[in-house]
Structures are given as structure tokens and as C-alpha cells.
Amino acid sequence: MNSSLSNYMPERAERYFSGGADQRTVARALFESVADLPLICPHGHVDPLLFADTNYHFDSPAEFFLIPDHYVFRMLYSQGVPLEAQGVPMNDGEDASAVESDHRRIWQTFAENYHLFQGTPTGLWLRDELHDLFGITGKLTPANAQEIYDKISEQLAAPDFTPRKLFEQFRVEVLTTTDAATDSLEHHQAIRDSDWDGRVYPTFRPDKVVNGIDQQEWQEQVDLLRSVSGVDIVDFPSYITALEQRRDFFREMGATATDHAAETPLTAVLSPGEADAIFQRGLAGSATDGDARLFTAHMLVEMARMSSEDGLVMQLHPGSIRNHNSAVFQRFGADKGADIPHGLDFTRNLKPLLDRFGSHPSLRLILFTLDEATSARELAPLAGHYPILRIGPPWWFYDSINGMRNFFAQVMETAGIYNTVGFNDDTRAFASIPTRHELWRRIACDWLASLLVEGQIDDEDALAMAHALSYGLAKEAYRL
């Protein structure tokens, strides 16, 4: 083992910075100027229950770090470790006894496969969380796995290790969750009813009542929508009324944004008659796959229309084939690390929406992509022209050092930073939020430092851009 190589590793304060000594010095100074800014978390998947329950405590280290994290279990799965052995819960009706319930064994299995995360963002997040949250400085190994498990368990159980306390400790200024259109928002109500003043808001995500109109689940979701809205949904207009009513409710509960997923960014404008005909086929259970695609496309334009009226910032996350692994989906359900991106075309697909609303004075539409080829080719030119458009940060597989570097390199020259929206941590794992924001801020400052040492920007610009990318843009873009 040539351990002298460790002499070349940076001190911790300069980690993730690239380039020579000058560039690293600049990156560090820029990072120090933003390191203590509050965190704006405008898009994510943290469960609001964490903040509604005044004394919520996290379960075991396995539950905290592994079991809910599809980045983790899909990697072990790809190398032959069954999901069962990783404690991933099965669908109802499956043989639950096959699922490992001993969290110490799950943790041990993970430790034995920890090398799989060498050079991956998951590896960096885990290492930095272990260090920053739990004070663990050594590397997780099969030999020390149980000792580290004990250490984490102890801290998870500590009285101060509650989401509300962490929220303050992390300096979270505002955090939004993602919630189904039919959600009662009861946890959000409980937070508002409590004496805690942390800003936690819902986000309106109507996918389940919009997408898949050819599926039985859609009909069940519309029943639910009928029930929670109190609107008698019998046709397309009453369906729209129900959605508008839910958006009003979300806005009253603090929401400033909506979110929409779609397999492609296809948008379309149907006549009222066409829309209702598809809708009726949906209710009758006779809608086709083509109906479903067209209905989603039309509803994206409807949602843009609603946002232009009620001011909710619209987000679009297209480009993933969900639940690609049929066998895993059948046994374990959705979100099991088997959502696979494919190539996209924003330029043609968004045109119907943009023809209607591209220059609307109060609409804002934030676009995300899983196809990096579209960043410079389509998203930057679109957002660099249309007033309503902003580009969301690198998402999902691209929430990584290279994903961020590519984003800065591909988007900024054409769109400028002011057509982007800062960072989204987009995570279910509340405790990983500071780590993720720090990584983004470090890479943003590293990029700005490279521009400065090449003479592309001056110090004044660099400092202003670092602040905007770390804090200001997200706050402004999401109207928070």
C-alpha cells in the first residue's frame, strides 16, 4: 500500500475543488462567502410528518441511511445482492418473511459492499454525513460496521436529534415537500397549528390524477379527488374545477409551486370537446395508451394556464421510463431504482405550451432534464429566450460532481445564471440536506473560480454569482 499518496489529498476545507493552487484558493474564498447562508430547499421529498411530530426520532442506522434510499439499494442489487437482503419492503401479497428484518445484518451487508460506491455521489454523501452529523472520521469497513452502527444508533436516540432541532441546526430557511393533489396536508396543518415557526410548505403534484388515464389506478385517484375536493367530478370541466380547488387549498397551506412528471415533455392543446371525450373514456375505463399521452400533454398546458392565474410556480420533470424492471415493480412497487432515462426533445414538444404562454407576465415554468444532450442544445436556448422559462439544477443521476460541472458548462453560456434557479436537494433524506447543499456550493464556487482565474469574470461578479447560485436564485425563482 503506497500510503504516501495520502499526502496529496486536500485538507477537508478544500475538498471537491479542482485546478491549481490559485483556483483552489479562489474557490475556497468564494465558498467561505456562502458557506453559512441559510438553506433554501424549494423541491424535495421529505415526509412532513417529521416536523408535525414534535418528538420524531429516526429509527435505526439502516432505516436512516439505507432502506429508503434507492441510490443505495439499487447499487447493491446491480451486483447481485437481493433487495430482500437489504430490507426493502415488499408489496402487499408478497412473502414479507423473505425480507431481512435484522437492521444490523442489513448494515453489515452494506459495509461489505461499501466499495461499490467508490467515486459515486452516494459515496460522498454518506461519507460526509457520517462525518458531519455523527463525527465518524474513519472509513466504514466490514470490521468496524457494528461499532459504527452503535455510535450512530446512540446519536439517533439523543433527545436533540429531532427533525425540528436539525432543521434549525442546518439553518434551513424554508423547505417544501411534494404532495399528491389529493393529500389532506394534515401534517402540514399540524405544523401550522404548532408553536414551531419553521417554514415547511407543500408542493402540488397532481401526477396521479393526471397521468395514466388508461390505468385503473387513475380512476381510483379521481374518486379520491372527488372525495377530498367535494366537487362532483362528472366531466372535464368539473375535473378542472376540482383541481383548481385543490390548488387554492395548497396555496392557503403555503404552497408556492407545483410539480409535474411526464415520460416526455409533450404538450398539446385539445378542444374542450376532445378533452372531455378522452376524460369520459378514462372514467369509463376505455382510454388507450395514446389517450393517456395526449391527456397528459393537454393537462400540462391546462396547468400552465392555472399557474398563470394563481401564481404557483410550475415545475416539469420529464424523461424517465418509470419502473423499467417489471419483476421488481411487481414484487416491490415503484421507486426501486429502476427508473431509466431516455432521449428527449423539448424544442418541438413544448411548442404548443409556449405558443400559448411563453411570454406570459406572471407564469414561471422550471424545466428539468435527464438527457444532458438537451441542456446546451435546447434548454439553454429556450430559457435564454422565453420569459416564463427557467432551468432547474442537475437532477437525479446528475446530482453529482460531474453532473453539476456539466450543467455549469452546458447551460450558463447561453442562458446566463439568471435563467437558472439555484439548487434543489430533491431528497427524501432530510438529514442529507446540508451535505447536498454544501456539495453544490463547493462545485458552484469551483466553477466560478475557474472563470475568474481564466479572466472570464472579475471578483465582484464571482461573489455575486456565488451568492445567487447558493441562495438568491432559488428564493426568487420559487417566490419564497
Next chain:
Amino acid sequence: MNSSLSNYMPERAERYFSGGADQRTVARALFESVADLPLICPHGHVDPLLFADTNYHFDSPAEFFLIPDHYVFRMLYSQGVPLEAQGVPMNDGEDASAVESDHRRIWQTFAENYHLFQGTPTGLWLRDELHDLFGITGKLTPANAQEIYDKISEQLAAPDFTPRKLFEQFRVEVLTTTDAATDSLEHHQAIRDSDWDGRVYPTFRPDKVVNGIDQQEWQEQVDLLRSVSGVDIVDFPSYITALEQRRDFFREMGATATDHAAETPLTAVLSPGEADAIFQRGLAGSATDGDARLFTAHMLVEMARMSSEDGLVMQLHPGSIRNHNSAVFQRFGADKGADIPHGLDFTRNLKPLLDRFGSHPSLRLILFTLDEATSARELAPLAGHYPILRIGPPWWFYDSINGMRNFFAQVMETAGIYNTVGFNDDTRAFASIPTRHELWRRIACDWLASLLVEGQIDDEDALAMAHALSYGLAKEAYRL
């Protein structure tokens, strides 16, 4: 404000160079070896009137820098500044009084939004032009905007600030314009008739009489072609005759190249009967959208055939959806920063043309792309095989530091530099030409320096490649 960061900015002579001290030293030496070479400008959009009018003077700073520059006004537009407020002229029939006519106010609006260009090529060009042409060393701000306006205005009015004088001062060896097939080339004639010996040549761009055969504008353009050519265009053969006649005229006027735009690189070979049938439908106003696509595809092969005979170098610029913003197009017309790229396939689409002419001894076809994914995947392998093919430099949104770096990284390993054609400034803004060429030469030398310090090439190669990329390749490729 941490102003000590400015200590890390490079001296002006080393701006835009990357890497460590060694690499920057090499880049600087390479750049110095090419900095004073004459400029070859084989593709651009400068108005030939500038050189026909012996005493042409530029209008205001707003007219000089902002109003005609779609890179500038689309960025402000994307952030909510109306095109009217930026002085962008409207179509006939629109309410022209809505357009700001006070150029000082337009300039002030620009200064207030100057931060939008941080880290963009437009920002670099503007800064370098202000410095190099007008001696302005400070940054444009809302506070100093009117003072800088005065300073520029004064110099624009100076007796020596004429295009002809600048042409010589810039060391332009040859500059070509882009001209419709039906253009009278009267300004080119005036230049030839004058005693000035600057080499300014037209380029034959027949798009308007080729593309859009399903549009009424095409019929009007064919009427114009009939009129200027004197050929009685009644069928496809007589249309071809008229085009050949115009090409002969352009060649007599010094043209060495043609240029062609198309939404995709589709090429096709129709039978004489098929071509004429589409053509007749075009004349009759009954051509379809499919006719238009196929006609353009066939005409690209026809144009290749003509180039193989008359020696005009053929250029193809595909991949943009023009006038994507319908509302802007209707009010302000074409070329308003709303041309948006989309994904391309050269490999299949060019095959019909290449099957006919791919190895023709006297044809040269220069390909440009707006889809960087095609650079390494398709263009480099194609140009690295077919004798007629060369790859044009990064175009439009990619005429930037990253665009150029990507180009060198994506194209050169497979195609080699000798299947590329040096630089095109591709600009309407005559006075920006030296700045753009300098940026290209700097980034080319930066790339060569990285190859040298990695031991990929030696000093002899680096110097030869720097010369070729800066000067030799463009001159040879365009037969200038």
C-alpha cells in the same frame, strides 16, 4: 467585497487560457505566434453596404452594439424586458410607436441588465470590444452608462471610424457576405467599381427559393428569381437553369461558396418527374409540408451536383427550428433570438447525397451542427472518411469558450484538424470580428498547449496546428 480575489485574475495577455503555469506559458507563446496573422472571414453576415459606401459611419452605440444583436436582446427579453424597450423594430403594420426610439434609454436599460451576461460569450465579446475598439477599461454600470455612451459616440463619429479603415486596421485578408440567390449584388458591384482593394465577396444562399415550397413566400421568391435571372421559370429544369445562372453570376462577383440552411440534414434523390411534380405543386400553391421537406432534401443533392461542377464550396447549416416564438415572429419578424436547435441525424440523412458525391474529386461540403451529440458520433467519422466532407467550427450558441473546447475535444481525435476548416466569425457585427477571431485563436492555442504539456504533440506540431487553425485551414477550405 473580498477584493483580494482580483489578485488571481490573469494579466490581460493570458486571458482565457486554462491549466497551470506551464500550460499557460505554452498557450501564450503559441498565441503570440498567430496573433498577428491576417483574418480570413469566409462566412458571415456583414452588410456589404458598409464597404460600398465610402464614408459609412455607424449610428449610435445602441445601434452599434445592441439593437441588431439577437444575442443581446433575447437575453434581456428572457428576463422580462420587452423587445420594444430595446428598440427592436417591428414588422410593418404593427404599432411602431411602441418601440423605444431614444438610444440613450436603450443603452441605459442594457447597462441595468449587464449582469445577465456574466459568464456568457456575449459578455466577453462586449467587454473586449469596449476595451480594444474604444479603450474602455472599466465595467459598464448603470452609473457610468451615459458617460460611456458619450465616449463611444464620439469615436463612432471620428473620420477614421469607417468600415473600410477598420477592415485594414483589423488586417482582414478577405471577408465574405451572405446573399440571397436573387440579390442584385449591387453593393458588391460598387466595391469592385471603387478604387478600394479590400477583398469582399458574396456567398450564394438560395434558401428562400429552395425551402418552404409550400409557403406563399416561396412563390414570390421564385417570381423574383425569374425576374433577376431572366429565365422563364415554368418547370423544374428551367428553375435549375435559373439557379445555375445565378451561381455563375455570383462566381463572377468573386463568390467561392454557397450556404444552405435546413431544419434537418435530410437529403434525397428524386426522379426528374417527381421533382417536377412537386415543383408544379409549389407554383400552383398546392404543395404540402411533406413536399417542402422532400424538395429541400432533393435540392441539397442538386446543389451538391452544381458545386461539383462549378467549384463553389458548399456549406450546410442544419438543425434549427426557426422563429419558435410565434408571437414574437408575428410582431417582430425573423431572427429575433427564437431559433431553437433540436436533435439531428446526419448519418442516415446525408447518405443519399454521399452515395452520389461523397468521393467526388472537386466537391467540398462543409457541415455545421447545433447538436453537439453529433460532433464525435457522426460528423467526425463522416469527415474522417469521405473526401468531400469538412467540419465547420462551433456555430451560434457554440461560438463560445465551452463550445470551442468541446469542438476540439469531440472532433479532432477522429477527424484530425485537416478535416476541419478553421474559424467562421459568422457575425453581422463587423466591428466584433477581431474579438471573435482572437477568442478562437486563444482557445485553439489553449487546447494545443494542453496537448503539448500532456505529451500528445510536440512543439513543431503545435506551432503548425496553431497556424492552420488560425489561418491556413480557412483559406484553403474556402478556396480563397
Next chain:
Amino acid sequence: MNSSLSNYMPERAERYFSGGADQRTVARALFESVADLPLICPHGHVDPLLFADTNYHFDSPAEFFLIPDHYVFRMLYSQGVPLEAQGVPMNDGEDASAVESDHRRIWQTFAENYHLFQGTPTGLWLRDELHDLFGITGKLTPANAQEIYDKISEQLAAPDFTPRKLFEQFRVEVLTTTDAATDSLEHHQAIRDSDWDGRVYPTFRPDKVVNGIDQQEWQEQVDLLRSVSGVDIVDFPSYITALEQRRDFFREMGATATDHAAETPLTAVLSPGEADAIFQRGLAGSATDGDARLFTAHMLVEMARMSSEDGLVMQLHPGSIRNHNSAVFQRFGADKGADIPHGLDFTRNLKPLLDRFGSHPSLRLILFTLDEATSARELAPLAGHYPILRIGPPWWFYDSINGMRNFFAQVMETAGIYNTVGFNDDTRAFASIPTRHELWRRIACDWLASLLVEGQIDDEDALAMAHALSYGLAKEAYRL
């Protein structure tokens, strides 16, 4: 000539390393830790005759370096040097007298065009082979071409310059060839029958009996398959039996893998009736282009099924339009540098295969791409989930410094290195193998050094990853 620039070139031991002094020091130490590891060559195109013939000697320098190398002759062809002048043999029936037979003249032509390879991988390979194999340190020029020709010729004729001796000198641990399903493997048999213990194994490549069922050549190939297998192929089941029999034979001869080319990664599952109907149309000469696509798609799933049973590792190389230049294909045949990539979709196209076999415990499928846009977008997410999938190294046009750097940047964050398979030299040119592996190892170590100096990985990980990428992964992935 500014020869002082040569002072900035690295010493030979640090060539191809990037970054500052620290990173280069780390890269060098990592490289030194793997430089002497044996070579695993699990995919390539070396002729097994080289090892069957105990006293094989290479022909002239032109034959050794140029005539069989499509990387070389296509570059000169692209610049107007006819294939004939480069000694490329013609198809039967063509005028063979047009082909240059004087190898000294071919070599001289190459030397006169050597500058075309500046900054290309071919340029690096040639330079390093001339240096490492033949001790030539100066640059090839038209002036010294014949002198160098003499020097190489002399060494080619030396008694020790045989493939078997070189195999040992290169420290090749195992090398596999690529062989048609109908191949007799006579050279492999000869190697086994000899007293030489070099491990040279075949790879089962059934393309010619699978692809192009609409072509007459397919029928001829099936005749051949019928003959070598002894199976009376009359329908789809008997065709499958014949293929299984051939796979068994290949396995007996040491094969551990199969290889499959296809224009796209389309997979499909046909019913037995559908498969047989297409097969019968193929036999009858009435199959269509659509039949051919579907048959290949179905056969990929069939081959996956066979691999799941017999344990042969399956490789898929999709994405090239073969023999794009019709005129060259007609005169010179296949593999003449005119195979051009195009855009791919793995996500949708592989789904039928993955639905059947994606989590099979004994199947392994290695995917290669010629569309870099799919690396991060599709291959890494797919291989980072499905247990059967691994990602092959950068292939063909991407077997280059940038191709490798892109590969590390695009694949590893999502897939991790353990879902990749190390290096394939993929070459016909046996003597170039050490050079190609060294380039890969250097670039891998350069990448790892960048991770270390940025604090992404530690020294322990870096050393383990260097070993895996240089040696371990290939050996494990191919079950060698």
C-alpha cells in the same frame, strides 16, 4: 520555430497525465503500481493464425502498420489519397492492378501524410509502437521514411519477432479472438495441439447467420452453418439447435464469451410461430428489411437465453451503419473505415430482453455504445440497476484519450466501476496491444489521481480501483 516550447513537454514516464504537479505525481505512482500487471485481452480481432503458425513473421512495415488498419487508410482517403495508392486490396472482379503493390511507396505516401494524425489516437499509437517495439525515437518524416522502413523491416525479420514470443514479452495472460459461428477454429485447434501454453481462445460471433435475413449472403451462411454443424436446418428450432451445438463447440475450445453486432439495440420476443415464419421467408429469399430487424431483435433474446444456460458472457456492440460508403463497399468490401455511428436508444430497446433475463443469476451482458449521449443517460442507470448488465469500455472512435476521459466522467458516478469491465483493446493489430493497454492504464490512473487530489477518494481506494480497471475487472467480467 519556437523550440523552447519543448521544455514544457513531460518526460516520457508522465505522458498523457493531466493537471498540476500533484496530480501527475499521484497518477504516476498509481500507474507504476499497475504498469507491470499482465494483459487481459478479452475482446479483439487478432488472427489466431499468428499463434498457430509457430514461426509466423510479419510482412513489411506497410503490412504491419498500414494496409490492414482502417484507422490509417480512411484518414488518408478522407484527404484525397485513394485506397488503391495505400495498397488496400480490392474485391474479386475489380481491377487489382490498380492497387499499389510497392510497400515502400505505400510507406512513403503515409509519411507524407503523417501530419494528418496530429492529436489523434492513431498518431499516439503509432508513435508509441515505433518507440517501444522498434526503438525509433525521432518523428517519421518524408525524408527519413525509407530509413525507418529499413530499420523496421530488419526487426520484423528477426528470429525472435514472432507472435508467440511477443505474446510472452507483452505479458499477455489471455487473449481472445473473434470468430464466425461457422468457423472451424482450426488455428485454435492447432494452438491447443502445440506445446505452447499461451492462452488464446475464440469468441462466438454469430452475426452472419443472424443478421440480414433478407440478404442472399444470409442464406449462404446458413448453408455453411448446416454443413459445419451437421444439423439439418429446416426450420427455426433446428436452426437454434445448430447454433447451440456451435456454442458448445466454442466452449470446448475455450470460449467464455459471445459477441453480437446490431444496427440498434432493439430486442423482441416473438412467438415460436412468428419466429419460424420469418425464418422460412429467410430461407425462401422472401424476407423483408423489417423481417431482418425483427429477427435480429428476437435472436438477441434467444442468445441471452442460451448464455443464461451455457454461461458464455454475452457482448452487444450496436450502433453503427456498416459500409456507409456504397462505392467503397462495392470496390473494396467491408471494414474500410466507412462504418458510421448514429443515435441510439437502449432504454426502450433492451426492455424485452431485460424483462425476460434482467435479473438472471448466471447471465452476464456487456453493453458497448458508439453514442456517448447514452453513457450517462441510459447505460449507467441500466447497469447500475440490472444484475446482468455491465458496461464495456469506450469503443472504436472512443478508444482515445478523450473517449476514455468521457467514459470515466459519464459512467462511473452512476454505475460505479464494478459495473464496468476494464479494457478491451479490440484490435486486429497484435503488436499494438501493449501500447493500447498502457494508454488505458495511464488515463485510468490520471482519472483516479484527479479524484484523489480533489478528495473524492483516498489512496487505498485509488490503488484498488487502479488494479481493478487495469486487470481485475476484465478477468472477472469475462470469466477468464
